[in-house]
Amino acid sequence: MLLPSMTPWLATGLVLVAVIVVFGVVGPYLVGDPDAISDTGLSGPSAEHWLGTTQTGQDVLAQLAHATRGSLQIGLMVGVLATVLSAFFGIYGAYLGGFADEAFSLLSNVFLVIPGLPLVIVISGFVPRESRGLWTIAVVLALTSWAASARVLRAQTLSVRSRDYVAASRLSGEKPWRVIGVEILPNLLPVLASQFVYAVIAAILGEAGLSFLGLGASNSSTLGTMLFYAQNGFALPLGAWWWFVPPGLVIALFGMGLSLINFSIDEIINPRLKNARTARRRAKAARRRERRSATGTDGTAGTASTAQEVAR
Template structure:
């Protein structure tokens, strides 16, 4: 299964893109300042709203700041928000959904009540209200708010899957021989849910990056920190679309789209691995099947 997973071009492409942005988030700011010699926050009044050129590969914005430096600098902030919010949301979904499906009874009723409570809440207005009250506190609080209010749907799915796995014969047999519940959850139930949990994590990461960009676009973010969302918000405030300054807002938007594409490709590859019906036939298999069909037709014609 691991070999099949790594042979998929979707998985390889998605993991390569995610690894690229991860490295960019880790080493990008150092690379911009010490290798390229660019200060993303420095204002160059001699190059205001300049298109891409040799001096500025992605041009400059209305304030004379280098767009390439800001895109690379903003990768760390946006990726940090996405990873932290996805980690918080996925952890809450696992801690609530899996025990609810495994234990059932009163525990299921209590945890399911909490899940339904968060599920019926209007998440986006709540995030806007809470983030608005906490304005200026930094991207970490934004990530915390997104993660806390975005786990209920995943918990409901995990509850259903944990309920299905815990009712199988091997789990019942281990219960009968006296195996402890926490060991059954961690070593028997959770391993059957790893693919689903990984898919939920990637989906939550995409949602968190988009949510941060949306909050920044609405002006609810830390303006002192450069992120893809604050770049788009700044371009909107300065009417970059109407003025034709495409190099200001297209690069951060393209980075967000690439993050979503990478996570979706990995998710599609995982789905194909888990469900053989979704696996795409390889070209060699298709050619072999066509040769067999032609051979069968020829043999049938000769026999007739």
């Protein structure tokens, strides 16, 4: 498997994701208690409270650090669960073929036909609020987001399964789990990585939407719950931008960083994207050379203009 070349987009994505991950992992240990109440309610950013306070005087920076950790946990859990489910139904089913492949494909099609967001809302609504923890929300989001990835992995597995070295391994009597793990799975790692990144993005956005509707995890802090409490506290009508802008900005920046990383992974999966980027670079370099030649930077046009001045 080839590693993606470092591009400005990939570097930007890695920096954004790394900064937010470090903030979510280390930040809660450096800030105070997010539930501590003070007498400076709904005050703007200051030296004491860098991101201001909520309506009840809670520090927004402390809440943001703990909420970022909660959202990262949700994204990681959903990403792992959805990737495992899509790999099982997509890769294992396509390798077995026959009735198993048809049954898994039918199940994937059923989940693809059902609208995702309404299904998540219905499932979350039936789960009692006291039972809605991080794991419950993660399982709900994973169950509604694996089908599309399974279809992609199934198509890739069917292509790899027909290759000679896979057929040779099967004919030699290798066990199915070894053929999948040694011969097929390494060829699908870029696809799995791309699907994992996409699942994390969808999970964080989905959890934020559920929490904003009041269907998120109870007794836990996420970026979605921050937006929910900001809405209930009339932060927007009161002009308390420091209450709802930071969590929304973290979600946007983290999603943008993961998307940039995903674009770079796509260049491994689809060589046409890499070739198109190389062609654009060559075209830009050719245009720069033409401009330098036209303006006399390379000395040709400059010599002609100097000769004209001497003749005058």
